[in-house]
Amino acid sequence: MDKNFIIETLKKQLAEYNPSAEKVNIGKVLKIGDGIASISGLSQVMASEMLEFVTSKGSVYGVALNLEENQVGAMVLGDFKEIKEGDLVKSTGKVLSFPVGKELLGRVVDPLGNPLDDAGPLSLKELEFYPIERKAPGVIARDSVNTPLHTGIKAIDSTVPIGRGQRELIIGDRQIGKTALVIDIILNQLQDARYKKPICIYVEIGKKGSKVARIVEELKSRGAMENTIVVLASASDAAPLWHIAPYSGCAIGEYFMDKGEDALIIYDDLSKHAWAYRQVSLLLRRPPGREAYPGDIFYLHSRLLERAAKLSKANGGGSLTALPIIETQLSDISAYIPTNVISITDGQIYLDPELFYQGVRPALSVGLSVSRVGSSAQTKAMKKVASRLRLELAQYRELQAFVQFASELDEATRKRIDRGQRLAEILKQPQYNPIPFEKQVCLIYAGVNGFLDQLPVAKIKEFEEKFFQYLSDRRENMLSKIRQSGEFSEEIEKELKSAIEFQIHALNEGNKRDCFSSRAIRDCAADLIPTF
């Protein structure tokens, strides 16, 4: 900062000095511990008001949560060990707010808006302050969910489509690929050219620092960090910070939604958030309910997720899509928090450990996953091929028990099982490999129309790779037609059919040639060996 500016400011202050006084409502700390303070006084304080604890080492902030007859219960956001009994507490008359703006893009911040990365401080001039708790948009302000948010995951885009403004739960055991799935979804937003690029907000609650560093590094190296904001309450942060992290992230999302942009927010994960809130509530001596969660645990999540919305044209047409994650214990989806969040969201993506160990990755269970928004959030092209896919997979699931006796089954059943196996195979997808929807459409078309039945299951993977390569090398015109129009006309169908046939033929021929050439080499070698 300019030296002269400082001197000028000081001079101005001195010239204008008037011995005015400031009137504030104060209290004294009665008890402090575990991030919770009991305060006497503060008769004028309001619920959720920000409090300033005046300590010997500067101010620490907190939020008033319990207003009782003789005291106020507050959670401390920051280092509560600085606060001593008898310290002064000032009410501020403000609610907790979060600095939001374009400047946050590419940054890692804590739930109070302080940067955690090494890119320097945020300049507050460019930022607006949004309250972290805000009422969700009303009925009139909303529009129905009608635009797809392509995830790049074949199994999701085809069977449980996600629309902009939707709330889709991702649920599964630990170590099953929930985080991997959402990272792929963030990566796919880079390559989805048909719609406006959404801004991704990744809220991490109680994650290990090392894991977060790896994720951020991965996003950076793939160029996705530029339109991503990470809000981190790490494992070593106090429970009150875990508690406010999703609301802070939501404030950022709302900012972009209000600006008419599309935003995608991922809460990873809300079960840890529920634990943090349980801790805060129990320490505040609120009565425990089922599984020791407080009575308002449902409202905690419903008011958060209700803030995801698709705004009407009159309100700018922005959207906020929420993907909450819930970690289950031993795949028990009927526990308290999972059932709560399932009932709040517009559908769930269930990751099944059994599928995971069978090698189906992503381990998405098509039977138990649903999207209540349904096909209104799909392009026409995808709708056309995906409806058949879902039906075929459902029939396959019913017959799956008989797979072992395949040779004893009648022709029709065996065909159905064969088809199902191939369809299940094409839904597999490696990590960091999101696929644009137009390619997905082509592949699923090949699957549901029986073109792949002539290939052995083990060859499907190879076909997929070569087919995608061929499509982007030779049939870019057709792909861009699907991408631009979102339709699947007869003309395209005809061209696609020939492309698939060509690729299958090439694959079969290639295999034969491999046989030939290896035999030729052997023969050739046999001829040559005696000459040495």
Next chain:
Amino acid sequence: MKITPLQYAIFLYEITLKTTDIKKKVKGFLEFLARNNDLGKINKIIKEFEIYERKQKGIKEVEVISIKPLAASVKRQIAESIKNGGEIKETVNPDLVGGLTVIIGDTMIDGSLRRKLRELNKALSYG
């Protein structure tokens, strides 16, 4: 049923309100405490009693913080300007840098130079 310190305090306040023989009433109260096995709560009861009495009589606690002991005239001026003020508690705190801070009940009127300096610091550091 357990009797809370506040309930004891209210009880003590009521029985001593219109009496001339305070000693007798307090003695009776202590015997009552002893019978209830609650003599250990006496400190809490006294604290609650003080708060309750102030609330009933509408008297507010007044504390004045200054950088050096106040002159008698200043003190008188402060006492006169506060309605229903109780006894003024004086605290000397040189951290204030200058000016005065007056605390009445749970309202603080901060007229210290320290606050001004802090505001200036904030204004300078955020531009």
